[in-house]
Amino acid sequence: MTHATASQTAGPYWHMIDFPAWADLLRADGPNAGAAGERIVLTGRITDGSGAVVPDAMVEIWQADPEGRYDSSFHGFGRCATDAEGRYRFVTVRPGAVPGPGNSTQAAHVVITIFARGLMKGLVTRAYFAGDARLSQDPVLALVPAPRRGTMISTPSDGGEWRLDIRLQGAGETVFLEV
Amino acid sequence: MADPTPYAPIAPGSQPPLDLPSYLSTSLRHPKAEPVRIPTTVTESSAPRFAPAWYAPHADLSVVQGKAALGERIVVAGRVTDENGRPVANAMVEVWQANAAGRYHHARDRHDAPLDPNFVGEGRVFTDAEGNYAFTSIKPGAYPWRNPGPGWRPQHIHFGLHGAGFAQRLITQMYFPGDPLLDFDAIFQGSGDEPARRRLVATLDPALMQADWALGYRFDIVLRGRAATPFENA
Numbered sequence: 375m376t377h378a379t380a381s382q383t384a385g386p387y388w389h390m391i392d393f394p395a396w397a398d399l400l401r402a403d404g405p406n407a408g409a410a411g412e413r414i415v416l417t418g419r420i421t422d423g424s425g426a427v428v429p430d431a432m433v434e435i436w437q438a439d440p441e442g443r444y445d446s447s448f449h450g451f452g453r454c455a456t457d458a459e460g461r462y463r464f465v466t467v468r469p470g471a472v473p474g475p476g477n478s479t480q481a482a483h484v485v486i487t488i489f490a491r492g493l494m495k496g497l498v499t500r501a502y503f504a505g506d507a508r509l510s511q512d513p514v515l516a517l518v519p520a521p522r523r524g525t526m527i528s529t530p531s532d533g534g535e536w537r538l539d540i541r542l543q544g545a546g547e548t549v550f551l552e553v
Numbered sequence: 554m555a556d557p558t559p560y561a562p563i564a565p566g567s568q569p570p571l572d573l574p575s576y577l578s579t580s581l582r583h584p585k586a587e588p589v590r591i592p593t594t595v596t597e598s599s600a601p602r603f604a605p606a607w608y609a610p611h612a613d614l615s616v617v618q619g620k621a622a623l624g625e626r627i628v629v630a631g632r633v634t635d636e637n638g639r640p641v642a643n644a645m646v647e648v649w650q651a652n653a654a655g656r657y658h659h660a661r662d663r664h665d666a667p668l669d670p671n672f673v674g675e676g677r678v679f680t681d682a683e684g685n686y687a688f689t690s691i692k693p694g695a696y697p698w699r700n701p702g703p704g705w706r707p708q709h710i711h712f713g714l715h716g717a718g719f720a721q722r723l724i725t726q727m728y729f730p731g732d733p734l735l736d737f738d739a740i741f742q743g744s745g746d747e748p749a750r751r752r753l754v755a756t757l758d759p760a761l762m763q764a765d766w767a768l769g770y771r772f773d774i775v776l777r778g779r780a781a782t783p784f785e786n787a
Contacts, residue, residue: 376569379752379775380744383576383725384711387657390649390675391713402605414743423581430661436601436719443601446685451601475556475592485596489724492578494569494743496724498588513624522586542582552588553597553720 384489388432389455397454399466401405405449411440411467415535416484416528419460423543427460430544431490435464437483442470468509474513481508481515488540497550501528501538514551522549557598560720561636561780562590566746575739577700603645605679614648614690615674622672622691624653624725626767629727629755630687633680633714636778640684641721644776647713648676648688655694664696689767692729700739707734707741714774721776728754729770 399406400413412438421430423506432455439448452464474480483500502509504527509515515523525548528538542547571583581671591597602744615626630647633641651674654666658673672691680686695705709726716722728735735741735754744750761769 375778376562376634376638376775377749377752378567378636378777379723379725380749381723382711382753383578383740384713386709386722387659387662388649389659389661390657390711391647392674403621403641405604422587426581428582436596438596445596449601449607451603473595475594475687480594480596483596485719487722488683490582492576492580492582493581494571494573494576494740496722497571497584514594517589517591543584545582547586548588550584550588552590553560553593553741 377520381494383491383494384432388428388489388493392432392453392455394454395492396452397464399452400451401466409448409467413465413534414468415463415465415533416538417461417463417535418528418538418540419461420456420488420540420542422461428490428542429456429458429460431460431462432463434487434489435466436487437466438469438472440467440470442472442482442491444472466506471508474534478513479508479511481506481512481526486538488542497542498542498553499548499550500526501536502526505534518549525549557595558779559593560597560718560777561578563777569661569744573739573743575701583707590682593720598718600715600717600719600721602643602755603679603715608645608677610678610680611676611686612670614674614688617671617673620671622652623669624672624691626689627692628687628689628761628763628767628769629710629772630685630758630769631772631774632763633684633686633716633774633776635716635721635776637781639778640680640682641716641776642680642682642684642687644680644717645715646680646686646711648690649676650693650710652698653691653694655696657696665721666694666696673787692768695734702739703734703737707732707738708757709758712774716776718777723774723776725774726753730757759767
């Protein structure tokens with residue numbers, strides 16, 4: 375068995391592969407034009423161990439469709455760059471709950487991956503949705519110490535936006551997942 | 554629904570640490586807590602499918618609007634497999650790099666080296682049914698960075714791959730054989746054990762050389778593989 379190729383940092387110049395349109399999964403000229411579902415904005419700010427914003431990160435999302443399927447025609451992938459204030463922002467649809475291990479069900483979630491200068495590997499976390507009745511039964515959240523679960527639960531704000539701030543290091547550090 | 558066959562755990566030594574003191578930018582950006590290991594669910598075993606209709610391939614970086622870029626023209630080709638040796642077909646491979654003078658076509662690159670009007674340095678290709686990919690480019694130059702040491706990064710091409718499962722997502726860098734800067738590069742030297750570092754270095758491949766046209770480098774890439782046997786729950 376050959377081991378996987380080592381990950382390397384995306385570096386400061388990854389914007390060579392930044393295509394800003396990809397941040398809008400529902401764009402009119404994209405693969406999900408006219409897709410059914412509840413339109414949402416998923417946004418937040420990324421900060422480092424000193425509390426400084428991370429203005430050069432590459433953020434990707436991966437999610438199921440509103441029925442909780444990954445194998446439908448819905449293309450659940452997006453990418454965006456954080457801006458000068460460290461903000462990422464995606465336009466998408468709210469995903470459905472998806473199957474979990476055994477007979478369990480995972481609460482609706484969007485996977486968020488962060489690549490950046492200073493990150494030798496991508497960091498993977500999830501955005502769940504506050505108020506979702508399935509959160510208490512989610513098999514992945516159950517693996518996270520209770521006081522830290524909130525770092526993976528986005529909260530609604532005015533205008534249909536769901537917000538999840540991400541702290542790479544230190545107080546309130548986001549829970550990252552080894553998948 | 555049966556559970557997905559889990560991905561094998563990450564082999565010790567095969568990957569860099571997030572906390573790498575010799576690479577200063579990691580100091581405030583690496584998480585202090587250990588990651589939470591989760592089972593492979595359908596979220597991690599499925600992955601986006603990148604239809605070329607929406608993600609147009611662009612396999613020749615060496616020419617812009619019919620005009621040739623400056624530098625050593627190279628063909629880079631290789632095979633993408635998983636840790637079990639199975640080819641990864643239809644993988645989207647994105648590449649980006651500096652030009653022959655070591656300058657990125659990027660607003661934040663302040664290096665005092667010339668831009669090449671006939672070179673951008675961004676490409677996208679897909680693997681075929683056997684996992685093979687290839688693109689044409691220009692050998693990138695070394696460029697300076699602010700980190701203790703000689704202050705120059707070795708010549709490299711950035712690679713981003715999406716495989717058949719989200720857990721296979723990889724961003725890496727390809728280096729060139731014999732580059733003396735490799736011995737001093739904090740990122741390369743911090744990339745795991747010696748075999749892990751060796752896998753990041755391409756080989757000059759006579760079979761890819763084209764007389765009077767291009768040098769050829771081979772860079773094979775291995776993505777995560779599924780465990781040989783499913784986990785047994787006692």
